[in-house]
Amino acid sequence: MILHILTTPPTSEVAQQVEQAIQAGDTLLLTEAGVTAALNPDLHCWTQADYAVFLLEEDLVARGLASLAASHGLATVDIDGFVALTEQHPQSVTWY
């Protein structure tokens, strides 16, 4: 179980690499520009069920996307929840 931390938009090459690398049972945390994935609820990461996906709340708020994410019913964690995810996952990879 690996925590993947993605900091770039879903259109980036890095985001495509995460899609290839992530395994069933892993967790994907979208942070910084990665939270723009909230703009499109049809993205693969939202429609698949192999791994959990969370948006970092503070970064959503910073980009004015918090209410949009909520209206799409997308799961979020705050910075405290981010730490909790790192507690639950012995390994993490930051994609940037």
Added chain:
Amino acid sequence: MDYGLLVMGAPYSHSAPHSALRFAHAVLARGHQLVGVFFYHDGVHNASTLMTPPQDELNLRDAWQVLHEQHDVALDVCIAAALRRGVVSQSEAARHGYDTFNLEAPFELTGLGQLLTLQQRCDRLITFAS
């Protein structure tokens, strides 16, 4: 748990240092120990004593220093990455014949070995990069 952070983003250019700082405070708030922060690549600019943001903006170097003073967090800076980018301590400035320097305690110039030591010492090493 013992945590270590690796910061590779430049202040005011990228989100990484701000993200790392917020994460650092959250780690401490949850009762963990933050053993150290290692600044690498463009992250070395976090250590510059010459950074002068407007007064109503966060001074990141000062924020890291407060973290050190209040929670005894080691602030290690990769010496090779720092010297390349013009971030130098007093002793390095003297060695290279410069009139001035812009890195001082509690930041310390160290080698990459320190990053490995931090990784081995900690239960978690989280990377913040841009």
